[in-house]
Amino acid sequence: MAALTHRTAGLVQRRTEAIRSAAAEKERESGAEEDEIRRAEEEDEDKADSKETRLTLMEEVLLLGLKDREGYTSFWNDCISSGLRGCMLVELALRGRLQLEVCGVRRKSLLSRKVSDLQVGCPDGDVLLDEALKHVKETQPPESVQSWIELLSGETWNPLKLHYQLRNVRERLAKNLVEKGVLTTEKQNFLLFDMTTHPLTNGSIKQRLVKKVQDSVLEKWVNDPHRMDKRVLALILLAHSSDVLENAFAPLQDEQYDLGMKRVHALLELEPEKESTKPSANELMWAVVAAFTK
Secondary structure (H helix, E strand, O other), X not given: OHHHHHHHHHHHHHHHHHHHHHHHHHHHHHHHHHHHHHHHHHHHHHHHHXXXXXXXXXXXXXXXXXXXXXXXXXXXXXXXXXXXXXXXXXXXXXXXXXXEOOOOOOOOOHHHOEEEEOOOOOOOOOHHXXXXXXXXXXXXXXXXXXXXXXXXXXXXXXXXXXXXXXXXXXXXXXXXXXXXXXXXXXEEEEOOEEEEEOOEOOXXXXXXXXXXXXXXXXXXXXXXXXHOOHHHHHHHHHHHHOOOHHHHHOOOOHHHHHHHHHHHHHHHOOOHHHHOOOOOOOHHHHHHHHHHHO
């Protein structure tokens, strides 16, 4: 009787394990299918982008921050300047031009590691990116991500390093967007002075950009930053650091807004040091995030 009970228990256990194994396999297949669908959607978006205007991270962040009719960013936004410099470093990293120095046996923190040039390829053809890349190439000893954001922004107390500052970045990016047919150029009088502004002319491009940000945390939310498209993830994090992300969520209904912001906060609460060690992670991107959240 005891032997029969033992055999019955063993049979039940094997069946349970088989059911669990089948469920786990089904879950893996489901996850793989979701990844395949997501990749197909991203390929479709890339094809659409190739037919239309492709924007850099800096241009996307600036476009999110620009008032459509007025053609300028909020006078109260004191974050966008450094945020755009962070965008440059991440853009160069995503293009395979910059990386963090390789760690030895003793692992260093992201913010203590220096930025190095990969010495590959020709100039990117983007004047601002090429200028930033030239500074990194020619600087010895190398600087950290935090230092480069400060140097490129001109926020340094060292007068010998003021030449690293990239000047008129917002105006130069706006002119790029004018050349791409997204903005136009006007003059506005503000009582004591005249100011060049860049109102929106191609609303479809900005609508597509806003929808991409919204969809990434709503319809296309994957609950795993490493399954997200790296450029979209970088855009969300850097738009928040530049204090312009709120503009993308303003048109949403209350429930969608609350859900979207909840998921954005989940991304912002991630630990850059931990996330940078995961497979396929871009270390320099997480270093820039760490520099803005430290």
